[in-house]
Amino acid sequence: MSELLDLARSVAADAAEHVRALRPRGRVGVAGTKSSPTDLVTAIDRSCEELIRARILTARPDDAFVGEEGQDVAGTSGVEWIVDPIDGTVNFVYGIPRYAVSIAARRDGVDEIGVVVNIATGEAYEATAGGGAWRVDGHERTRLTGPPAAPVDQMLVATGFNYVPSVREHQAAAVGRMLPHVRDIRRIGAAALDLTDLAEGRLDAYVEQGLKPWDHAAGALIAREAGLVVTGPGGVPDERLVVAAPAASVEEFLALVERCRF
Ligand code: IPD
Structure with a gap:
């Protein structure tokens, strides 16, 4: 499990850096639309997914890969990666700082690890099944415990x-x-x-x-x-x-x- 988490962490950090480096000032150009005219995709969504896919499948060629922007890849290892290269594409296009790289891995259908990085702010979050949820800031890790219950x-x-x-x-x-x-x-x-x-x-x-x-x-x-x-x-x-x-x-x-x- 920690091997999957280490890989997801490192790939998510590189993907976030890739997006920050390519994002122009102001509005980002739209490369196309998907399920409807409001469902946007940019060239940076696509190149970010390509980067993530290449990094993960080079390290783990027998794994399956499902991403928002590309063809699914079947695997034989029982591990499946589920990736959104930029979740919050409309925010990304407009420059609202709420968009994220999201990387999860499941083994035999059971969620094992999840990593989310807010690309604009650098806030990073991770969890492993049974290992708690953490906000990660450099070497500082803060355990997350959710909100108190409310009516x-x-x-x-x-x-x-x-x-x-x-x-x-x-x-x-x-x-x-x-x-x-x-x-x-x-x-x-x-x-x-x-x-x-x-x-x-x-x-x-x-x-x-x-x-x-x-x-x-x-x-x-x-x-x-x-x-x-x-x-x-x-x-x-x-x-x-x-x-x-x-x-x-x-x-x-x-x-x-x-x-x-x-
Ligand atoms: C969208 C965002 C949004 C949600 C949409 C998603 P995308 O993802 O998560 O908050 O309301 O349903 O599709 O398209 O920006 O990756």
């Missing part, structure tokens, strides 16, 4: 929006139904950082529909290792729904999510 009417909740217009319409209605019942709602723009913010205790809960595994795999392990419950319709987060909250308030939050018809 839903005192929760600061983060969410996000899918890029498909019909899904967005549904999400906006659900968020509208939730807003009167919670302290407030944030749409920060990078799911990986929503989950590390939760692990840091900067938020109380999180709910989002339509996420892909690369958006939440690393952040979910970090949040879970910080003591949060990260769940979904079948007891695990999936594309239909990702919900995260402290163990003592997750049932109350899930009931609200259901009432709001997410």
Whole structure:
């Protein structure tokens, strides 16, 4: 496990440096769109994923690799890497300092390690299954323990929006139904950082529909290792729904999510 973590740490740091070095001042040019006209991709998303893929598969050629921007690679080792080279691409394009490299590895389908680096600020987060969640600042490591449990009417909740217009319409209605019942709602723009913010205790809960595994795999392990419950319709987060909250308030939050018809 520590071999996977060492590799993920080193690759995430290099990928973040690659993006910082290439990012021009002001707005970044858009290279194309994906699932809808609001789903942006830049040349730097693509080159960053290429760098990560090459580094990981050179070190571990038998592993599988799934990234947001490229073809999946099948493997034979039982280890699968799940990578978002820039989570928060729209923030990246506009220069809002909330975008991150997200790297997770699973062995035989079980999450083992997760690393998230906020590219703009350098904030780095990591977790190993059973080893806790950590904020890493050079040689200083701070254990993350999440927020205290709160009643839903005192929760600061983060969410996000899918890029498909019909899904967005549904999400906006659900968020509208939730807003009167919670302290407030944030749409920060990078799911990986929503989950590390939760692990840091900067938020109380999180709910989002339509996420892909690369958006939440690393952040979910970090949040879970910080003591949060990260769940979904079948007891695990999936594309239909990702919900995260402290163990003592997750049932109350899930009931609200259901009432709001997410
Ligand atoms: C997006 C971000 C955003 C979330 C979207 C994701 P991307 O990832 O995580 O916060 O609301 O659903 O697709 O496209 O910037 O990698």
